[in-house]
Amino acid sequence: MSTSAKGGVLVYAEHENGVIHPVSFELLGKGREIADRLGVELWSVLLGHRVKRQAEELVYYGADRVFLYDHPTLEVFDVVRYKHVLVKLVRETEPLVFLVGATPLGRSLAPRVAAALNTGLTADCIDLQVDKDGELIQIRPAFTGNILAHIKTRSRPIMATVRYRVMKAPKRDTSRRGVVVEKRPGEALETGLRFLGKVSARRVNLADADVIVAGGRGLKRKEDLKLLEELASLLGGVLGVSRPLVDEGWISKDYQVGFSGNTVKPRLYVACGISGSPQHLAGMRGSDVIVAINIDPSAPIFRVADYGVVGDLYEVVPKLIEALKRIKGGSVDG
Amino acid sequence: MLIKQVPDIEKVRFDVETGRVDRSSAPAETNPFDLNALETAVRLKEKLGGRVTVISMGPPQAESSLRDALARGADRAILLTDKRFAGADTLATSYTLATAIRKLGSFDLIVCGEKTVDGDTGQVGPEVAEHLGIPHVAYVCEVREVSEDRILVVSDMGDKYLFEVTLPALITVTKDINTPRIPTLRDVLKARRAKVEVWDADSLAGYGETCRFGLQGSMTLVTRITIPSEEGRRGIIFRGEDAVERLIEALRKEGFIP
């Protein structure tokens, strides 16, 4: 470990009530790789109240140094106040790279920090590579996912938000040692923002799902969503939908996959009666295995599928359900 | 209210060889999310009075999006167009927009779309807020209350949160906040005769540093574009009687079924 307190790779540790968002661990994994390539330290920054214990966690996941701001004025997320703290930290420590999870919180916070520092920010990256010249290449979807742009930054720090579940989190290693640097956030200035509480919780968290069975306009009636729900639960997964079903009022937006809904990356995505519009693909293209069930052999969804069944979902899905039940039943009987 | 003209995403072509997006290959339209932003602003005006000014930075053709905004209820339209604005990343774009807003003088609320369908970053809104030193709330899906000096909004960050924000402020809105109105023929005709003001880089000189506009002010550079590859996909298609059985077999091999 180098002892320099300047020029590291910095990872923003996002948390809700002290529970670190897994994307932060994933970023520590990638950050470690980049830091080693560049020959610098890996840093993390944590803001909150009564979050000291989490600072150790960040070390276990690879941080050499954790800047901890533990203070009552940071208890709730205030984008302006958090920005102040981060900008000050960056000015003091001059990291080379600053990574933030591309969560709603991260995508609201990172641009403010970048603008204040007059530095470049690349949104929603799905890959980061250090090229042979030691430059960081940031790869991100653009044009509603139709293309991938490869981006370089000429200012420092290089800032990027990175999607959840595209990087691998390292193994938690409790024998790792690092430095926790306790910092003071400075005076809490009036920001004009007042957090008044949670209005409602999402019904489902598609971003975390390992298996998603999604339905589209191939479904004829709202009730038929039950069919897909049954298939989903047999596969140990959850239901998803394309946008038109949300627009019809059949189901809450929480279930929507795509450009104006959730970006998902399950291990298995089963698309039933979904054509595969660019806006839908933008949300699920990264899934590990994609299965498509569609009556139209020319549907674009088949172009991204690992496995496809050309057929009527009203025949295919019940058969699948039946077969899966048989298999499950069988395994119970021994 | 900030709007951007974008190419129709279903039609636009990409030249991977040169790494260019051929914007002339597709008709232009207003960024869909910005129509929701405009609708938000117009509804607030209808309820509380005031004026809605729309600003767009882009090539001269973007004027048509501004005219459309006038037909949909905006009162004033300003097009920022100049070769020196070209090649801007989100940092330079937001800086230029913020500079124009400074020139405009006082305002209560800035409304942006959640993101654009081309740039697709969602960064411009929060960056504008930072340049202007005002608070912002992103992903607003509902405006609950507005008074002279504050606004109550619901932000959809997965879970939904309520925020009170002191004005002046900036919000970015999701597609779910409203359904944009269709302008009447009368409004369209009226907007056709309305004036769209054009501002160039020189006209902003007293309000910001012109070296932070366009390519010169941009800190990120697109070195290459590629088309997402489906190469790794197996692309195995089953048809006919035993299709389901074969799918089950495949899912078993992949480890999804015992």
Ligand SMILES: Cc1cc2nc3c(=O)[nH]c(=O)nc-3n(C[C@H](O)[C@H](O)[C@H](O)COP(=O)(O)OP(=O)(O)OC[C@H]3O[C@@H](n4cnc5c(N)ncnc54)[C@H](O)[C@@H]3O)c2cc1C
């Ligand atoms: C700004 C913007 C944002 C958007 N965001 C999103 C988004 O986030 N998510 C999203 O999904 N869309 C989004 N859309 C909408 C998108 O453009 C498409 O309209 C939508 O994805 C189409 O949904 P679909 O595939 O279910 O319907 P369709 O395109 O109508 O496809 C239905 C498919 O079902 C098949 N089918 C019909 N009957 C059967 C049957 N019995 N068995 C099997 N197959 C059958 C058909 O062959 C067809 O391929 C957005 C659009 C815009 C402009």
Ligand SMILES: Nc1ncnc2c1ncn2[C@@H]1O[C@H](COP(=O)(O)O)[C@@H](O)[C@H]1O
């Ligand atoms: N060139 C532009 N002119 C005016 N407004 C813009 C421009 N680019 C982005 N915006 C605004 O910023 C929002 C987010 O854009 P983006 O960061 O490109 O995804 C858009 O929905 C618009 O409201």
